[in-house]
Amino acid sequence: MLNPFEKLQIPPKANQTIDTMLKRLPKIGGTTVRDREIRRLKEYYERIKKYYDFVEQFPKIDELHPFYLEATRIMTDINKLRICLSVTKKTSVISMKILKKYINQIRKSPENESNRIMRQAFGRVSSVLRKSSECIDRVIDVAKELKKIQGIDPTLPTIVVAGPPNVGKSTLVSKISTAKPEIASYPFTTKEVHVGHVILDDFRIQVIDTPGILDRPEAERNRIERKATNAIRNLNGIIVFMFDSSISSVLSVEGQIELFREVKLLKKIVIPVINKIDEKYEEYYKKIVDFLLSEGNEWHEISAEKGIGIDKLKEELFNLVKSSGTNEVSRD
Ligand code: GDP
Incomplete structure (x- = not known):
C-alpha cells in the first residue's frame, strides 16, 4: 500500500502565499493596465486554488488505515483537523469567489479604476486568508509529517x-529478511528505520526495527515518542524483543526487563x-534467563551477527506472523 499522503501536493503556508503574492505583484505586467490587474488577481486565484485542491486530495480521515490514523492523532486532535480541513476549504472557496467577482468588476469598470479594484480585492482575500492561517497551517504541518512516512x-x-x-x-532485520533492508522513516522519529522483506509461499512479510521508539523505558521517552509507540500497535503482526546478554549492554538487565514488560503491552505476541x-x-545472561523462567516465557538464544539460532527463530516467527492476523491488544 502506498502512503496515502505520498502524492499529496502541499501548498505553502497561508502567510507565505500572501508574501509571495506581494513580491510577485510588481513583476506581473500586461498589455494594458486592466489586463495587468486582471492577471495579478488571476495569479492569486491560482495560488488560492492550491488550497482547494489540497483539501480535495487530502485522504479521507474515516478511510485511513489505523496506522496512519494513529500517526495523525500523534500530531493533532482529529476533530480539530476535520474542522481545519473544512475551514481551509471554505477559505479557498470564498477567496476564489471574491477574486472572480473583482476580476469581473475590473472588466466592467473604467480602466483607471482597475488598480484600485485590484488592491481592494488583494486586501480582502489576504485578510480572509490571514484569519484562517492558523487552521490552514495546521493541516499543512500534519500533511508534511505524514508524507514523510515511507517504506512501511x-x-x-x-x-x-x-x-x-x-x-x-x-x-537481526538484515539476517531474517532476504533483501538488503531499506531505510524507511517512521512517524516522529528522526532515526532511520530498517525495513526488510521476506517472501514466503507467496506471502510477503515485512521486518522492521524500531530505533528510538521501543528502545528505552517509557519514563525516558518524550511525549511524541510515547505516542509514536502507539502507532506500532496498528501494525499487523508480532514483536520480537531482543535482550542483550553481553557486557556492553546499554541498558542494565533490570532496565531491559522493564522495557520488555512495556513492549508486552503493545501486542499479544511478543x-x-x-x-x-x-x-x-x-551474570547478565543468568538474570535474564531467571526472569524469563519466572514469568513462564519461552525464549530463543541467538547471535544475530554470527548467525547462531537464526534459522529456528525465523521458522517460528514466520509461522506465527502468517497465522497472527490482527492481534492488537486493547488500548489503555
Ligand atoms: P541496534 O542498535 O539494536 O539496531 O543494533 P545493531 O544491529 O546496529 O548492532 C549493534 C552492534 O552490536 C553492532 O556492532 C553489531 O555488529 C553488534 N552485534 C549485533 N548482533 C551481535 C551478536 O549477536 N553478537 C555480537 N557479539 N555482536 C553483535
Whole structure:
C-alpha cells in the first residue's frame, strides 16, 4: 500500500502565499493596465486554488488505515483537523469567489479604476486568508509529517524488532529478511528505520526495527515518542524483543526487563530473544534467563551477527506472523 499522503501536493503556508503574492505583484505586467490587474488577481486565484485542491486530495480521515490514523492523532486532535480541513476549504472557496467577482468588476469598470479594484480585492482575500492561517497551517504541518512516512506498509504482516539500543536489532532485520533492508522513516522519529522483506509461499512479510521508539523505558521517552509507540500497535503482526546478554549492554538487565514488560503491552505476541549469545556475560545472561523462567516465557538464544539460532527463530516467527492476523491488544 502506498502512503496515502505520498502524492499529496502541499501548498505553502497561508502567510507565505500572501508574501509571495506581494513580491510577485510588481513583476506581473500586461498589455494594458486592466489586463495587468486582471492577471495579478488571476495569479492569486491560482495560488488560492492550491488550497482547494489540497483539501480535495487530502485522504479521507474515516478511510485511513489505523496506522496512519494513529500517526495523525500523534500530531493533532482529529476533530480539530476535520474542522481545519473544512475551514481551509471554505477559505479557498470564498477567496476564489471574491477574486472572480473583482476580476469581473475590473472588466466592467473604467480602466483607471482597475488598480484600485485590484488592491481592494488583494486586501480582502489576504485578510480572509490571514484569519484562517492558523487552521490552514495546521493541516499543512500534519500533511508534511505524514508524507514523510515511507517504506512501511501497514497492511503487510509485520515482524517488529524491539529492544535496547545496540542490542542488534538492525543486524537481526538484515539476517531474517532476504533483501538488503531499506531505510524507511517512521512517524516522529528522526532515526532511520530498517525495513526488510521476506517472501514466503507467496506471502510477503515485512521486518522492521524500531530505533528510538521501543528502545528505552517509557519514563525516558518524550511525549511524541510515547505516542509514536502507539502507532506500532496498528501494525499487523508480532514483536520480537531482543535482550542483550553481553557486557556492553546499554541498558542494565533490570532496565531491559522493564522495557520488555512495556513492549508486552503493545501486542499479544511478543517473542523474547537473548542476543549476543556468542559474547554472553554469565551474570547478565543468568538474570535474564531467571526472569524469563519466572514469568513462564519461552525464549530463543541467538547471535544475530554470527548467525547462531537464526534459522529456528525465523521458522517460528514466520509461522506465527502468517497465522497472527490482527492481534492488537486493547488500548489503555
Ligand atoms: P541496534 O542498535 O539494536 O539496531 O543494533 P545493531 O544491529 O546496529 O548492532 C549493534 C552492534 O552490536 C553492532 O556492532 C553489531 O555488529 C553488534 N552485534 C549485533 N548482533 C551481535 C551478536 O549477536 N553478537 C555480537 N557479539 N555482536 C553483535
